Amino acid sequence: MSNTALETNASYETKSRKATKQRAFVIFVCVWVILIAAGITGAKLYSEHVQKQIAADVERQTAAQIAEMQKQYDDRIAKVETGYKEELSQLESKVEALNELLTFTKDNADVKTDNSNKLYTQLNEVKKKLNELQKNLDVLK
Template sequence: MSNTALESNASYETRPRKATKQRAFVIFVCVWVILIAAGITGAKLYSDHVQQQIAADVGRQTAAQIADMQKQNQEQLTKLESSYKDELAQLESKVEALNELLTFTKDNADVKTDNSNKLYSQLNEVKKKLNELQKNLDVLK
């Protein structure tokens, strides 16, 4: 009887050790699964945070570049407008000088001559250029 009693005791002792080992293995696997899940979650949160920071930085840089470009464009438009105004003023003075010359030649000539025809054609060309510049100035505004 002692043999059977020893055998039953031996089998009884091995079962709890197997169950304890299995529980320890399950707990070990669960801890690893939790650690892996926590690592994946942390990586996802960190990548989202970095992505938001990069998007904000790009937005700020883009806004600064747009503001700079707008400033440069405004300066260029101002320069163009002032140059067109100067050219218009010069053309107007030329037109007035031609008108005075034409009036003078008209007063001095009894009959139409080739010179007055040339002056009229020059006057018309200057007026056309003046109108073109005026249109360009209006487009710029």
């Protein structure tokens, strides 16, 4: 009986050692799987964070560029508007001069030729200016 007991005890020890080795291997593999999963998860979270940061930076830069372009556009429109106002005031002064000349021409109907030439010339200048202003206003619209 002692031989049988020893054999049973020895076979139990080998089974126990095999089970311990298998358990250790399973634990080792589980730890590695957990480490790999944690690494992949960390990398994914970090890449998403970096993508969000880059998107926010690009959005901020785009907004700044749009604001700068809007400011430049507004400045140019203001300059054009000021130029048109100046041209219109000059045109108004020419129209007033033309009206004075017409009044003078009516009063002095005897000396027709000289005044009518001046009047015709000024009328042509006014028409040209009006046409230019109309074209420029159409372009702006």
